[in-house]
Amino acid sequence: xxxxxxxxxxxxxxxxxxxxxxxxxxxxxxASIRAAYSAAKEQMELNSQxxxxxxxxxxxxxxxxxxxxxxxxxxxVIHYYFTIDEDPETGLYIYKPYLITRSFNxxxxxxxxxxxIDKESRLLFFFQSNDAFEGGIxxxxxxxxxxxxxxxxxxxATLDEEFCVRGAQELINAFNLIMNSNYD
Numbered sequence: 333x334x335x336x337x338x339x340x341x342x343x344x345x346x347x348x349x350x351x352x353x354x355x356x357x358x359x360x361x362x363a364s365i366r367a368a369y370s371a372a373k374e375q376m377e378l379n380s381q382x383x384x385x386x387x388x389x390x391x392x393x394x395x396x397x398x399x400x401x402x403x404x405x406x407x408x409v410i411h412y413y414f415t416i417d418e419d420p421e422t423g424l425y426i427y428k429p430y431l432i433t434r435s436f437n438x439x440x441x442x443x444x445x446x447x448x449i450d451k452e453s454r455l456l457f458f459f460q461s462n463d464a465f466e467g468g469i470x471x472x473x474x475x476x477x478x479x480x481x482x483x484x485x486x487x488x489a490t491l492d493e494e495f496c497v498r499g500a501q502e503l504i505n506a507f508n509l510i511m512n513s514n515y516d
Contacts, residue, residue: 361477365456369448372431376413390414400438408436412507427511432503447500455500464488
């Protein structure tokens with residue numbers, strides 16, 4: 333009977349430690365995410381020069397002005413950078429965001445966010461920079477890999493990785509409603 337309990341405890345300990353070990357993003361994944369981020373920034377820069385290069389732009393900016401009760405007037409700017417791909421199943425062209433930037437204020441505090449999106453519309457990287465409560469700047473970075481999430485926080489940032497995934501998905505859904513609606 334004692335051997336049975338020891339076996340059960342060992343199995344439980346092993347099974348509990350396995351998810352912890354599997355939740356680390358590998359250095360290769362981080363390098364790949366950084367390379368994708370660098371490529372997205374280069375594409376974003378080329379897009380900003382599209383008029384001078386006489387090529388079409390592929391971006392969309394949404395600016396909202398509203399009041400947050402208790403905080404006052406807010407300006408929220410969401411900028412989508414995207415590509416166009418052909419859907420192999422339908423043959424239709426669809427627009428896919430690769431980088432979404434967002435800047436907004438809550439009262440006097442300013443926030444800036446970046447969402448790096450992969451070709452399957454999954455979040456690869458999240459960055460936020462905001463005014464810290466104690467002064468200075470707080471920053472949050474999340475790297476999303478097959479093996480989990482790596483978090484890097486500077487200052488009093490309080491976001492969690494799941495909140496950022498949900499925010500990215502909401503922004504992607506809004507983009508799809510605007511850019512990929514089929515009116516047949």
